[in-house]
Amino acid sequence: AGESVLVVGLGGVGLSVVQGARLVGASEVIVVDPSPPKLELARTMGATDVLEAGGALAKQVRALTDGRGVDHAFDCVGLAQTIRDSWSSTRRGGHTTIVGIGSKEQQVTFSALELFHFARTLSGCVYGGADPRVLMPRILEHAAAGELDLAALISGTTDLDGIDKAFTDMEAGIGVRFLVVP
Template sequence: MTLAAVIRTLGGPLTVEEIELNPVGPGQVRVRLAAAGVCHSDLSLADGTLRQPLPAVLGHEGAGVVVEVGAGVTDVAPGDHVVLNWSPPCRACWFCEAGEPYLCAHADDARAVPFATDGGGEPVYAGLGTGAFAAETVVGAHACIPVPADIPLAEAALLGCAVLTGVGAVTNAAKVRPGQTVVVIGLGGVGLAAVQGARIAGASAIIAVDPAPAKERLALSLGATHFLAPHAGLPKQIRALTGGRGADHAIECVGRGETIRAAWSATRRGGTATVVGLGSAQDPVTFNALEVAFFARTVIGCMYGSTDPAVDVPVLLEHYRAGRLDLAALVTDEADLAGVGEAFSRMRSGQGARTLIRF
């Protein structure tokens, strides 16, 4: 038995209870969690914006220690430190073979298969196939990214989603070049990671946008050159800071029609708006027929930072060791499993960056 935060109904509470994990099968790994970050995608799963079978253990940004491996597992062994990969590529589908493992056709297969049972014998599912809001979880071996034992697991956990997604959006999807200007809209864990990614990429101006004034100091400390609050005149204000043209790149980390539209409008002619935030299917974004061709802008979607975690996690660790990437600064709150609900409330109100669940 292991303790987990279980959600049973959409929008309902998370209750800490004991679950019985399934036995470790061939190709699987049991991991004892050290820490897990609370991501906005967990909130989207909880409220039904993203689909997830229930009851479920949410949490997909985690790190821990391997305690058991199944038959055929050779890449990790008991005692290894790992970061969980909630979107593990199969390496065999069309997308994987085309060099787009972040779009793997089978990456979310595990979310549809129960990974545990509750005290009454009812099947329990793992959120995004990961189930990191639990003291232990069972995942496929391909969902484990080894990390050196000297890397603090509490900080390594953030690599599993926020940092891979935010930095990857800048370096892999937008492909920001030295000297270019970047706007980052939304300063949660992903947005603040994107700010750091823009600094690492050598951006000449990094304009951070968020409605919470309390985030200004943190954004500036991580590399932002300016901090603005969102308002109707935001694109004009950004043009004033970028030679009258608009930014070369806008990284949208909110997932709302209005902020996606603001990101588009804040870029220069020929600029690129990269949409990272996962929004609602009922929230449209509108462009008129003239502006699309006239401004020659590009809007692109970005799933999981367009990363291959097996390749990109080691790169991020190099930045971390060199002091270019600050993981600890992204953690603005810490809690135990019982605090996941409060972390959701903080996200709804736009407070803080990442809440870290420690086990």
């Protein structure tokens, strides 16, 4: 509670991280995405600051945190540049979690001196890093209590014939998630 969080990438996972950060009491939730509608949706879910992707992220984050950087960064994209930007946006001793699935071609480099000097940590996260049998009931309890807005993550519905278009839309940054109703 009371810590600062950066979320890079506002698909369904990133927006869920925003809600989770708010739920555990983060004092500051900074979000980054190229889509203005997703930035606005993140604000309704608890983001305190929104940044449109494309700028010097670490510099922008430090300007919002009095030069310090955030306590926790979550990269929900998985590209080398977004991972690097997330890492560089954390404070000395901060932690970056990679949630976005990258490819083997996406290589991220750090100097040995940088790793030593900043004392930051970096980890990957698969399915929230938790046991779904334990986590899902807790998520549903929070949703039932009105503490999580799962409905806001659904941008629309489609039948089986519309799946390709739904994926094309999501890849283009249109909508968050689509529910398939056969």
